[in-house]
Amino acid sequence: MPLDYPVHERTLTNGLRVVVSPDPSVPNVTVNIWVGVGSRHEASGRTGFAHLFEHLMFQGSRNVRSGEHFEALMAEGGRLNATTWFDRTNYFETVPKGALELALWLEADRHGHLLDAVNQANLDNQRDVVKEEKRQRYDNQPYGNALIDVYAAVFPDGHPYHHSTIGSMEDLDAASVDDVHAFFRAHYAPDNTVLTLCGDVTPDDGFALVERYFGSIEQNAQTRRPPVEPLGPLTEPVRVERREDVPNDRLHIAFRLPVDETEEFSAASLALDALGGLASSRLVRRLVRREQTALGVHATSWGFVDGVSLGFLVLDVAGESDTDAVEAALLEELERFAVEGPTEAEMDAAMAQAERGWLSMLASQEERADALSHYALLHGDPGLVNTHLDRLRAVTPEQVRAAAARWLRPESRAVVAYRADVETEEVA
Template identity: 85%
Template structure:
């Protein structure tokens, strides 16, 4: 039986897509905005710009002083933040319903008139903030650059997903005020944006309020790049090893996957869950519990929209164990799974975990608003929040097996190995 969260959608004359989902259970409203710009939209020499704007958007706009966005909404009891990813940038706040118009006014001012405040001083300041973030989250953390290495190993040079959202500090240093103004003008436009209201608001009131505050922002129609050509699985294994001062060896086995929201991606995602995404998964049972050569196993699939997605298995190796033997055991299980597919119990467990996660996510007003924006912006249908589980349940064991045989083959792996200093392994 499909879920039935109310979903209402309308497009304003300037191209802005608006989604309203009433929920009177608490007297709050979540305002969630997705802009169709992430690191995949950046060009060589201009990486890190999407993430930079996540910071610049809080540094003031035409009528709002630097830092005032946070201060004004937190004074009303609001919660707010922003994130950047490969496919989008999003801005979100949950406020008491009486503060919704303040939130809309603040958002409209920065989405429509940010560049009034983007000057050399603000650019320099936020460049320094991003550099410090990179030092703390990437450079000074054990395994901190591992995923950056995964992206660069799985996706070819020049591909939209080859570089991380943090971008290149050299590119940011080289950026002028004119460069960042041009990037904002290119991507921050009504026809490239979704505004979602989820919470204690009537449908027509929600549409009217968004039009009141965002309707004046000028349309900026232009041809936007479609998805690049689809990437198939890697034709042969690729490998990157780093020896660093880390607590233990860690292996990342990464694979290209089909694009998000397709039956093939759903099947590959369930395959990864059955292999290593659950406490009962076969890699956990074998490597952690029975053979005790891995400290932990984690497997997941990340759905992307630009021609390919990403799946990976991460294994922390017991310090005394043979890292090459751990990898070989994973390859054995991949080969076995590609032939036999999941057992009934494995598929049931993977589906049950997916259902629990999905329902838990939708139970949160903030996360439901985020899912509505995601489906509206990336897939053109916010109502898919209500049918996602039905599509997942329709996946057959044969489809899961076939997805593993196509996308999760040992010969299609990219291995990023972080080896504890003083150790070195040789893997054929």
């Protein structure tokens, strides 16, 4: 049976899509805003802009001084933050019910009137913040740039997913205030935004409040590009070798996957879980427990909407084990899985983990609001949160095998290998 979280929708005359999901179980409300701009929307020479705006949005707007957004809501007991991803930028806060209007006023001021406060000083300040974030999270962390290498290896130069959300520091250095203003005007608009209210608010009250604070923001009905042509699997392996002072050798084995929320993506995601995403996965059983050549195995699948998605396995190689032999063993298991498909036990375990993760996520008011915004912005229907599990349960073992045979072939892999020494890095 489908889940039955209440979902009410309305679109304002300026194009803002509003979703209200009442939940009176606790006296607070989550405000979750998804703007349809992420790193995939950035042009060559302008990478990192979407993430830069995540920072600039807290630096003040027409009627709000720098830092006041955080201060005002935290003084009311609120929690808030923002994130940037390939397909969107997300702003969110959970506040006591009595602070909902304050949250909406603050959000409306920056979404409608941010550029009043974006000057050279703010731009320079936040550029420095982003650079420091890159140093801390990427440059000075073991394996810190691995995923940047993965994106560049899996997706061709110029593809929307080729570069990371952190972007190029050179591009940010070259950005002028006019460049930044133009980026905001192109993407931050009501008709490119979803606002979700989840919590102790009725649909009528929620819609009225959003209309009050956001209804006067002008529409910006620009033509937004359609998805790029879909990518199939890689036709031959791609390899990147890094030699760095890291704790142990680590292999990142990555693959292109089908577009998110398709039957084939779900099947490929279940295949990755059966291979390496569970405590009982076959790669864990073989490499970690039986042969003890790996310290750990992890599998991830990320659903994207611009013609392709991404899946990858991460293997930490144990001690003096031969890294190439570990990779060869993984390739054997990929070949075997493409022929045999998942066992009944593997299928049950992968499905159970997916269901448990989904239900646990929706049990959180904040994460449920995020899922509603996700489905509304990227898939056009927030109600899909209630039917996701039904679509997943319909996937058959044969579909999982077929998806693995198409997308998870050894010859379709991109490998980013970190070797635990400090010789000069090599890229092949």
